[in-house]
Amino acid sequence: MLPTQSGGPGAFVDFDLSRVPTPCYVVDEQKIRANLAVLRDIGDRSGAKILLALKAFSMWSLAGLVDEYLDGCCASGLWEARLAREKGFLGARKSQVLSTFSPAYRSSEFNEICSLSDHVIFNRPSADGVEQARVAGVSSGLRINPEISLGLDPKYDPCAVNSRLGYPLSKVTETDLSSFDGLHMHTLCEQNFSPLLQTWIEVEHHLGSLLANFDWINLGGGHHCTRADYDRDGLVALIKEISAKYGCQVYLEPGEAVALDAGLLVGSVLDIMDTKKKHALLDLSATCHAPDVIEAPYRPALLGESDDGQHEYFLGGASCLTADSFGHYKFRQPLAQGDRLAFLDQAHYTMVKTNTFNGVCLPSIALWNSATDELKMIKEFDYQEFVRRLS
Ligand SMILES: Cc1ncc(COP(=O)(O)O)c(C=O)c1O
Helix, strand or coil: CECCCCCCCHHHHHCCHHHCCCCEEEEEHHHHHHHHHHHHHHHHHHCCEEEEECCCCCCHHHHHHHHHHCCEEEECCHHHHHHHHHCCCCCCCCCCEEEEECCCCCHHHHHHHHHHCCEEEECCCCCCCHHHHHHHCCEEEEEEECCCCCCCCHHHCCCCCCCCCCEEHHHCCHHHHCCCCEEECCCCCCECHHHHHHHHHHHHHHHHHHHHHCCEEECCCCECCCCCCCCHHHHHHHHHHHHHHHCCEEEECCCHHHHCCCEEEEEEEEEEEECCCEEEEECCCHHHHCCHHHHCCECCCECCCCCCCCEEEEEECCCCCCCCEEEEEEECCCCCCCCEEEECCCCCCCHHHCCCHHHCCCCEEEEECCCCCCEEEEECCCHHHHHHCCC
């Protein structure tokens, strides 16, 4: 079980949960702005260009806000690349960058990916598309696997043995690198600065002066730079050192750091069930609304939970999957039908992963501004959404 990375409720302590229908994601625009400002500061102090990883947080109603602070986006393929361009994540500034990486590309989509992207990144030196990208005039990069595992869990470790993500550093030759303008690595997950430094030392040890051949070096995502204890000065110093030593532009592509602690998932208690232990049955589903709870697995922090509470419940999901549970929680007061509950840190890797398994409805999406207390319901889903995805 992985630990939650939530730094606590922040401004959500004051949010009245009865203001939204359930289930509902509530995103605090002010917290997103604060995270973006931290990332902008890292970019300004280090010279790095910082791209939002859309896979983590694709909330296009905030595209203009993201565009105000960041230097572009990174996409995982055609649909995210289109979203970035069509919904305003890249704004009108010429300097904004769209960088696309897929482990492999569909040939039917590759022309369009090239026409949308500034950087296209490949998983191996002679992958299909390398020559096509060159002819199309798109800057191309090679993703390497530095083969140094520093993650908490092999499931989230692209450096794990036999990983399909990135070309193994031990196999890379000078010829392999010769067709690329850039180098890419993504090796971290919710980590502080020191594993990045260790990984970089390994990469530098292997590639040495060959690193000077690249126009850009992309250090991927997984940097938890907006967490209070993150060593941002260390990161800035490393980026400055890399750019000065190798004469290249450094990129970072954080996802989670953009939306860290910026969202709630609000639900209602539908029923209480007594077995040997008590269950509160919710209109939320871990498997449908917060799949990482089961995939990771991890136990999300809950607004108002209490370590010394006398009333204990398993918070059960709405689907028929036996494992559809958020975990075990303690409360000072007993729960009752109709009570509202809210899981913390639910803005990233949630809305982008929802599904309607069991016909469970999708959470609405609300935007709250903790500075002004303004609340807007920006999306509600109905039965037609479920029907539209089936045939
Ligand atoms: C290639 C790549 N870049 C960036 C990210 C974003 O990572 P995070 O959201 O942990 O910052 C990921 C996440 O899986 C990734 O695979």
